[in-house]
Amino acid sequence: MDDLTGNFLVSTPQMTDPRFQEQVIFICAHNSEGTMGLVINNPNPDISLRQVFEGTDMPVPDGDLPPVYMGGPVEPDAGFILYSSDYSGDNYLEVTPEVRLSRDSRLLMDIALNRGPEHFLFLLGYAGWGPGQLESELVDNSWLTVPGDYNILFRTPAELRWKLAAHNFGVDISVFGDVIGNA
Numbered sequence: 001m002d003d004l005t006g007n008f009l010v011s012t013p014q015m016t017d018p019r020f021q022e023q024v025i026f027i028c029a030h031n032s033e034g035t036m037g038l039v040i041n042n043p044n045p046d047i048s049l050r051q052v053f054e055g056t057d058m059p060v061p062d063g064d065l066p067p068v069y070m071g072g073p074v075e076p077d078a079g080f081i082l083y084s085s086d087y088s089g090d091n092y093l094e095v096t097p098e099v100r101l102s103r104d105s106r107l108l109m110d111i112a113l114n115r116g117p118e119h120f121l122f123l124l125g126y127a128g129w130g131p132g133q134l135e136s137e138l139v140d141n142s143w144l145t146v147p148g149d150y151n152i153l154f155r156t157p158a159e160l161r162w163k164l165a166a167h168n169f170g171v172d173i174s175v176f177g178d179v180i181g182n183a
Helices: 047-055 105-112 133-139 149-155 157-165 173-178
Strands: 007-011 022-030 034-039 044-046 065-070 075-083 099-102 120-129 143-147
Touching: 007 157, 022 157, 034 065, 034 133, 044 047, 047 065, 047 105, 075 105, 075 149, 120 133, 120 149, 133 143, 143 157, 149 157, 157 173
Parallel strands: 065 120
Antiparallel strands: 007 022, 007 143, 022 034, 034 120, 044 065, 075 099, 075 120
């Protein structure tokens, strides 16, 4: 299978796992050892970014703060920052030329001090698959793979990302189950 890094996984109506229904996952790493991605459209109602800053004794920036997202069920207390590459820092994974991933607290401090990237998502937890596991789910039509899109990732409201990610690839996800099949 091709490397899916930088693509979206859009759950289809055939998704049986309730944790992933109507979810979009941005794939950050995909190789022979497995797959790691972050759910980008599931805001966490139980914690705010203000609470994250206060809990880490960092200053709280003025103005509205974006939500904290539930990035997936694996390590739900681990923080991840998905951000635009206009910010230059250390300790990151380049997912695409435009998007990076980090767990570096210095990046979080720069965000707190208004010196961070133009666009970012703060997420708790991640989605992970062992070798071949995601490929099996793709065969079962649980996921649609579509190219990742910077605007959907950073400039689209979370509640619109699921339908828009599929729509931008020419798929009406609400009727997807009526037209799929295996040849």
